[in-house]
Amino acid sequence: xxxxxxLATPHQPGLYMSSSMCPQSDEERGEMRQVPFLKLLGSLLxxxxxxxxxIAYAVxxxxxxxxxxxxxxxxxxxxxxKYLAGSKQQGIRYSPQQNAALQTWADADWAGDPDSxxxxxxxxxxxxxxxxxxxxxxxxxxxxxxxxxxxxxAEIKSLCAASxxxxxxxxxxxxxxxxxxxxxxxxxxxxxxxxxxxxxxxGQTDEGHRSAISLRTRGxxxxxxxxxxxxxxxxxx
Numbered sequence: 001x002x003x004x005x006x007l008a009t010p011h012q013p014g015l016y017m018s019s020s021m022c023p024q025s026d027e028e029r030g031e032m033r034q035v036p037f038l039k040l041l042g043s044l045l046x047x048x049x050x051x052x053x054x055i056a057y058a059v060x061x062x063x064x065x066x067x068x069x070x071x072x073x074x075x076x077x078x079x080x081x082k083y084l085a086g087s088k089q090q091g092i093r094y095s096p097q098q099n100a101a102l103q104t105w106a107d108a109d110w111a112g113d114p115d116s117x118x119x120x121x122x123x124x125x126x127x128x129x130x131x132x133x134x135x136x137x138x139x140x141x142x143x144x145x146x147x148x149x150x151x152x153x154a155e156i157k158s159l160c161a162a163s164x165x166x167x168x169x170x171x172x173x174x175x176x177x178x179x180x181x182x183x184x185x186x187x188x189x190x191x192x193x194x195x196x197x198x199x200x201x202x203g204q205t206d207e208g209h210r211s212a213i214s215l216r217t218r219g220x221x222x223x224x225x226x227x228x229x230x231x232x233x234x235x236x237x
Contacts, residue, residue, distance in 0.1 A: 006086020007079060011058040017065060018114040021072035028070065037069045040077050047084070051092070053124055053134040055080055060120075060136045092130040100128045102173065102184040104166055108158040110151040113138065118147050119154035123162040125169060133169060135161060152192030159193055162186060 023029040041062060048059040058080050065073045106123040113120070118141070124134040139157050140147050148154035170180050188194050 001078065001081050001085070004078075004082045004085055007082040008086070010055045010080045010083040011061070012076070012079065015076070016112055016114050017061050017073060017076065019065070020114075021070040022065065022068045023070050029068075032069055032071070032074070035069075035074050037074055037077060038066060040081070041066060044077065044080055052084070053092075053131050054087075055083065056134055056136045057120070057122060060138075064138075094128040094130040097128050099181070100178070101182060102127050102132075102166070102169060102180055104162055104184060104186045106155075106158045106162045106186055106188050108139070108148075108151070108154040108190075110148060110154040116147065119157070121154075121158040121161045123158060123165070125165065127173075133165060135165065137161070150192075152190055152196075155188060155190035155193035156196055159186065159188060 048056040109120040111117045119139045122136040
């Protein structure tokens with residue numbers, strides 16, 4: 001892989017890893033035992049956690065198949081290496097800023113798992129021009145959980161995953177002398193999720209209009225309340 005051809009993206013667009021790509025015969029399993037998949041995955045995971053948020057999604061998707069990887073998974077792992085080979089001069093750069101504000105981007109990949117149709121959350125927090133924290137993980141991984149039946153529901157869960165991280169980061173910045181004096185902006189591209197984020201405790205938006213989203217179950221109401229808690233108390237907007 002030293003002289004590999006670099007690629008522009010760490011993940012092939014439109015390709016979703018699935019269990020159907022796992023070895024289907026003893027011959028394939030024997031072949032994959034000779035491949036250092038776990039060693040490479042461990043190295044990529046370290047990079048994704050500490051220095052390269054741009055490969056976090058691709059690496060996290062491959063971790064699901066660490067126990068039984070197939071040829072397609074090995075090819076996908078090598079693709080990440082080829083991407084890193086072409087972007088090794090890139091990095092996270094921070095620039096001095098007065099009153100640097102914490103900003104967060106949250107998104108979701110709705111029903112992106114072909115095996116379970118679970119969605120995936122992703123968010124990244126920026127400060128002083130560079131990423132300081134990021135997260136990508138599959139939603140609904142507990143027992144007896146319901147998958148998101150709409151993109152809005154998946155995006156709300158992504159916002160909920162970002163909310164405690166924002167609160168923790170604001171407390172950390174306060175402790176080290178960089179207290180955030182204004183609400184932290186959260187960017188979200190789903191109109192339904194943004195409407196829920198503006199809900200008041202009485203089911204109305206901040207503008208006074210009745211929300212079209214029905215909060216029918218206790219579990220969903222809890223998640224919605226978590227997603228709108230920070231905007232109403234001034235920690236995020």
